[in-house]
Amino acid sequence: MLKNYLKIAFAVLKRRKFFTFISLFGISFTLTILMVATAFMDKVLSPDYPDFKRERSLYVATMEYKNLKEGWMNRSDVSYYFLDHYVSKLKNLERMAISSYVKSSNAYVNNKKIVIEYKYTNADFWKVLEYEFLEGKPFGQREIDNAEKVAVISEETRKAYFGDDKAVTGKYISADNINYRVVGVVENVSKTLHYICGDMYLPYTVSKDDYNRADLMGSYNAILLAKSKEDVPKLKKEYDQMMTKVPIPGDFDRVYSNADPFFVNVTRRIAGDGSDNGVNESFTVISVFTLLFLLLPTINLVNINITRILERSSEIGVRKAFGASSKTLVYQFIVENLILTLLGGMIGLFFSQMAIYLINSSNVVSNMHLAMNFSVLLYSFIACVFFGLISGVYPAWKMSKLNVVGALKSQ
Amino acid sequence: MFQHLFKLLWNKRKQNFLFLAEILVSFLVTFAVLSFITYYYQNYRKPQGFDYRRVWAINYNSGGLSKDVDSIAVFYANLHKALRSMPEIEEVSNSSSNFPYSNSIMSTGLTHNGKKVNHVYNYNVGEGYDKVWNLTLVEGRWFQPQDAVGKQRNIIVNETLKKAIFGNGSATGELIGDYEDKEKMKIIGVVRDVKANGDFHPAGNAMISLQDTGLLKSTSNILIKVRGSADARFESELYKFMTNAVKNAVEIQHVDEMRVSKNKETIIPMIIFIIISVFLIINVALGLFGVLWYNINNRRGEIGLRRAIGGTGSSVSYQLVLETLILATMSLIVGCFFAVQFPLLDVFNIPTSAYIIAMALSVIFIYLLVFTCSLYPAKQASGIHPAVALREE
Numbered sequence: 110m111l112k113n114y115l116k117i118a119f120a121v122l123k124r125r126k127f128f129t130f131i132s133l134f135g136i137s138f139t140l141t142i143l144m145v146a147t148a149f150m151d152k153v154l155s156p157d158y159p160d161f162k163r164e165r166s167l168y169v170a171t172m173e174y175k176n177l178k179e180g181w182m183n184r185s186d187v188s189y190y191f192l193d194h195y196v197s198k199l200k201n202l203e204r205m206a207i208s209s210y211v212k213s214s215n216a217y218v219n220n221k222k223i224v225i226e227y228k229y230t231n232a233d234f235w236k237v238l239e240y241e242f243l244e245g246k247p248f249g250q251r252e253i254d255n256a257e258k259v260a261v262i263s264e265e266t267r268k269a270y271f272g273d274d275k276a277v278t279g280k281y282i283s284a285d286n287i288n289y290r291v292v293g294v295v296e297n298v299s300k301t302l303h304y305i306c307g308d309m310y311l312p313y314t315v316s317k318d319d320y321n322r323a324d325l326m327g328s329y330n331a332i333l334l335a336k337s338k339e340d341v342p343k344l345k346k347e348y349d350q351m352m353t354k355v356p357i358p359g360d361f362d363r364v365y366s367n368a369d370p371f372f373v374n375v376t377r378r379i380a381g382d383g384s385d386n387g388v389n390e391s392f393t394v395i396s397v398f399t400l401l402f403l404l405l406p407t408i409n410l411v412n413i414n415i416t417r418i419l420e421r422s423s424e425i426g427v428r429k430a431f432g433a434s435s436k437t438l439v440y441q442f443i444v445e446n447l448i449l450t451l452l453g454g455m456i457g458l459f460f461s462q463m464a465i466y467l468i469n470s471s472n473v474v475s476n477m478h479l480a481m482n483f484s485v486l487l488y489s490f491i492a493c494v495f496f497g498l499i500s501g502v503y504p505a506w507k508m509s510k511l512n513v514v515g516a517l518k519s520q
Numbered sequence: 521m522f523q524h525l526f527k528l529l530w531n532k533r534k535q536n537f538l539f540l541a542e543i544l545v546s547f548l549v550t551f552a553v554l555s556f557i558t559y560y561y562q563n564y565r566k567p568q569g570f571d572y573r574r575v576w577a578i579n580y581n582s583g584g585l586s587k588d589v590d591s592i593a594v595f596y597a598n599l600h601k602a603l604r605s606m607p608e609i610e611e612v613s614n615s616s617s618n619f620p621y622s623n624s625i626m627s628t629g630l631t632h633n634g635k636k637v638n639h640v641y642n643y644n645v646g647e648g649y650d651k652v653w654n655l656t657l658v659e660g661r662w663f664q665p666q667d668a669v670g671k672q673r674n675i676i677v678n679e680t681l682k683k684a685i686f687g688n689g690s691a692t693g694e695l696i697g698d699y700e701d702k703e704k705m706k707i708i709g710v711v712r713d714v715k716a717n718g719d720f721h722p723a724g725n726a727m728i729s730l731q732d733t734g735l736l737k738s739t740s741n742i743l744i745k746v747r748g749s750a751d752a753r754f755e756s757e758l759y760k761f762m763t764n765a766v767k768n769a770v771e772i773q774h775v776d777e778m779r780v781s782k783n784k785e786t787i788i789p790m791i792i793f794i795i796i797s798v799f800l801i802i803n804v805a806l807g808l809f810g811v812l813w814y815n816i817n818n819r820r821g822e823i824g825l826r827r828a829i830g831g832t833g834s835s836v837s838y839q840l841v842l843e844t845l846i847l848a849t850m851s852l853i854v855g856c857f858f859a860v861q862f863p864l865l866d867v868f869n870i871p872t873s874a875y876i877i878a879m880a881l882s883v884i885f886i887y888l889l890v891f892t893c894s895l896y897p898a899k900q901a902s903g904i905h906p907a908v909a910l911r912e913e
Binding site: 127128131134135138139142212213214215217220221222224284285286317318319402404405406408409410411412413415416419420473 | 538539541542545546549579581583584752753755756759760763764768769770771772788796799800802803804806807809810811814815818
């Protein structure tokens with residue numbers, strides 16, 4: 110039966126080529142946009158180089174003071190002191206990667222200015238994250254304890270500073286008038302991982318800030334690694350309990366800091382604050398926008414479909430006169446619509462590959478490489494089917510309600 | 521004629537429901553895009569209010585400098601003298617971190633006669649600030665050294681803030697309270713609006729106060745105006761000089777490059793939005809074209825009859841186009857009802873004039889769209905030969 114439906118579907122599509130063209134254009138374009146958006150979200154949310162241990166990680170990024178009576182709020186990154194003094198003592202914690210947010214500095218090579226974004230890290234940073242070293246190795250606890258002026262640089266920085274030289278370990282790179290000895294070169298990190306991405310990584314003991322100042326706010330963030338995936342909820346509970354014992358500074362009456370899984374960390378930053386993790390708001394906004402975006406193409410497709418059905422009213426009338434039930438006709442029509450949508454989906458896939466290639470080569474977000482991997486394809490397929498169903502149901506229902514006698518008469 | 525057509529169409533409204541829905545949603549999408557474009561264009565046309573060219577921002581970490589008030593005053597006095605002596609530097613001024621195009625925002629509130637004004641951008645600057653940016657005063661005077669000492673704080677406000685509080689009157693000499701109305705500050709001048717958030721955003725309310733010696737220890741930004749002769753070689757020398765002076769990390773930014781980045785933050789999302797909307801509208805146009813063509817084809821009998829009775833070809837196409845336009849009008853009325861909520865509820869802080877212009881442009885655009893889509897099918901209909909059409913029964 111399905112084979113017959115396929116044959117009928119193609120025959121109908123070939124009959125009115127202009128309508129087919131309009132439908133395919135609309136579907137493929139809508140699905141292209143959906144696929145590129147999915148690829149982008151997938152890139153931002155799923156584990157990406159070098160952060161592969163996301164399943165057993167919690168992310169600490171902000172410290173928030175609130176005065177509920179007056180309505181004041183102060184929000185900032187956390188300080189090294191907070192991480193060292195309170196967080197490192199948690200029992201369920203296996204390791205903690207601490208790094209500061211990037212600051213910019215300039216280097217002048219051959220009368221050319223290079224902007225170097227540098228950050229300070231601890232030794233465990235290199236054990237938690239899986240950087241790929243093109244040369245050398247990371248600095249360890251010994252270099253940190255001695256406050257040695259060593260640096261790990263990114264491949265991009267190596268190219269900008271040293272040119273085509275591929276063996277720069279041991280050479281010196283000068284930034285803020287200090288000469289740092291290069292101990293390793295790592296592969297570039299996409300800027301979508303803004304919390305760990307940098308051009309130059311330095312030991313935190315080299316920082317001229319007083320990282321031991323007894324203040325909870327600073328410019329650091331941390332990735333907490335639990336012993337296993339199952340230990341993550343235990344770690345989170347322990348963290349929340351620790352926060353209840355943290356002293357509250359003078360003018361305020363509440364202190365908030367959260368250790369969140371990756372996705373919640375993102376939504377909290379965009380739509381939430383210390384006490385609300387923003388997941389509901391983000392989901393609502395994303396769903397509303399997607400539905401609104403899909404609204405126009407769907408209405409368009411429904412319109413075109415109804416038009417085409419009215420054209421085939423005599424065919425439908427004949428089938429009904431011969432005893433086809435409404436259910437059969439609805440089923441046939443939805444299958445035809447799904448075929449059209451999947452065809453449009455394949456064209457959309459081709460266009461989205463082109464769009465992704467354009468986005469990657471334009472380097473809009475530095476070092477971000479979008480790709481169509483399996484999960485993106487799966488979501489796109491689901492989107493196609495969903496789209497086909499919602500644009501096919503109403504016309505199919507209308508068609509099945511057609512009056513046999515009237516349909517046969519209006520020749 | 522209109523009334524007759526309107527009645528016919530109203531009777532067939534259920535059939536045309538999808539057509540109406542499509543026009544409504546297209547109108548709303550067009551309205552949204554055009555509102556933003558109009559708003560940004562209106563802001564773009566306002567004057568800059570300052571000269572950002574050849575201005576460099578030196579950002580440094582002040583952690584290593586002395587915390588003693590007197591020694592740091594001496595430090596900055598010597599630093600400014602050394603900088604000014606460099607032939608490539610024209611003007612020098614300290615600044616708070618929220619100078620134009622930086623990604624830093626410092627805002628506060630003010631009180632006047634019991635009324636609070638919120639979201640006032642708060643700039644705390646050195647004496648040479650007006651010369652670095654070529655600021656223009658429309659009233660009063662710029663700061664003088666004696667404004668930094670003395671019990672009463674003197675401030676300068678911008679035109680937007682002056683209009684918000686004093687309307688068309690003069691603001692010089694007036695007293696204004698801070699956020700809690702505890703400290704009273706005197707306005708000594710009004711400066712022309714500066715588009716500090718990029719070319720596409722309004723200046724907003726702004727107040728400027730002079731840095732006093734107490735705040736010097738937390739300063740970490742110096743702005744300089746350089747001459748045309750300043751190049752990369754000079755920049756690297758300046759960089760070495762600054763790192764030696766502050767003994768800490770230094771970053772030199774070119775303000776014109778910062779302006780380009782800031783504008784990109786507005787332009788890139790706008791371009792993506794426009795591309796998506798254009799494709800949606802093309803989609804709709806093609807769909808409308810197909811549906812109209814099919815509907816008109818269905819009415820061959822009726823059209824043939826009209827021509828047989830004596831209607832001309834052009835009157836037939838005129839009627840068909842008019843019908844489509846009236847259908848669009850029915851939809852647009854509902855659309856305008858939704859659109860007019862935006863200025864009434866003052867959403868997104870966009871001025872009403874932008875909304876009205878966008879609404880008018882969207883209505884015209886939808887009419888043009890519907891007119892173009894119905895033109896070809898209507899022309900085809902006018903070519904229907906009455907004898908052929910009536911025979912098909």
